[in-house]
Amino acid sequence: MDHNRDFDPRYGEAVALSDGIRRITAPNSGAFTFHGTNTYLIGIDPIIVVDPGPDLDSHIETILRATSGAEIAAIAVTHTHVDHSPAARRLKDLSHAPVIGCGPHRAARDLKLGEINPMDASADRDYQPDVLMGDGDRFDAGGLTLEAIATPGHTQNHLSFALLGTPYLLSGDHVMAWSTSIVAPPDGNMRAYLSSLDKLMGRPEHHFLPGHGAAIADARPYMADLRAHRLRRETAIMEQLATGAKTIPELVELIYLDLPDGLKGAAALSVFAQLEDLVDRGRVAASPELLLNARYQLA
Incomplete structure (x- = not known):
């Protein structure tokens, strides 16, 4: 299937995507992170920071510079991989904002006797939210409403976030333009991944902001292609x-x-x-x- 790998990370900048939506890409490029993890700043004042990213000094400094003079109302996390959630702890200490979103890291199933989790090193096991959000839970700040959507598959605790009343949905690592999502047992589960795709295809939002790479302006046909790819x-x-x-x-x-x-x-x-x-x-x-x-x- 076709992917969009045309993406300029513009490290150290908060790139405006729409009124009240900016993207900061962390300088943690790699085989599985593409050009780096996308952190999103939602709102003008107050601001919700979505996926604070890895605990890198330069990335956290960029977030603080971009939010200077405004209140950070919350730090929302889609899932607990080390490229998405570790900066939440330091950003919380610096901003006094609560960490909201997904629960602590957990596998989709128990390990079998003698089985080694191949994704164990990628998990942020120190993550603890102040406010655990389940499917359909909402967080309001400055007239904006973020709704949590349970989208297990890439990880068992994966959430996406819809910005209600807009076409925007923050899809984490579940739907990305640059690549298919890694689904790796026992942390991930293919049946859950496909079911979550179906759930997102039924949502009214169509402009997806992923955890890595460029935005997806028309996500429904792309998700249909993702599903067809797995079935092939x-x-x-x-x-x-x-x-x-x-x-x-x-x-x-x-x-x-x-x-x-x-x-x-x-x-x-x-x-x-x-x-x-x-x-x-x-x-x-x-x-x-x-x-x-x-x-x-x-x-």
Whole structure:
């Protein structure tokens, strides 16, 4: 599928996207963060800071400079990965604003005996919100209303935030223009990810502000493409398993043609998520059990 990788991060600046909406991109570029994590400043005074990002001095200084003279009413967090939430603690200490949004980090399921969580190092386990927001909960500040939308899939605690009465929705890492979202068990869950896509497609908001990369002006057809992409991957897995039992590395080599070695680990986690869903639905069997190093065959 087509992605939009045309993005200028303009580090150290608060880039105006609309009246009362600015974006600051943290200088933490990488294979999984693109040009860096997007922090959003919602409102003029007071301001809601959404996804404060990594605990980097330069990034926090940019946030403080951009909000100077205004009240920070809240620091909202979509999910607890180390590129999104750690700066909340220092920003709270400096601004005295409450941290609101998602709950503490948790996996979508328990680890199996002998299983190692491949995403463990990416989790911010020190995060604690002052105000836990669930699906449909709202936060009001200066005439603006932020509504939390539970969107598990990338992580179990993932929230998106709708700016009610506007076309804007802050989609975190669930929907991004530059790439598909990583869904990696046991932290992530493919069935939840697809259900969350369906939920967002039913929302009135259509202009998405993602955790990385450029905004998505018309999100509904793009989300339909994201969903179709996952279903095509599922079909490819089933077609390969129809020729015999295979391991996840074998499936990656057969399905992700010409993929650079540095991205094969992420592809393996994506295949694992698809297989977990297929096993849960009774279409695929794992031997000896559902693990990254198992062999898989049609049920």
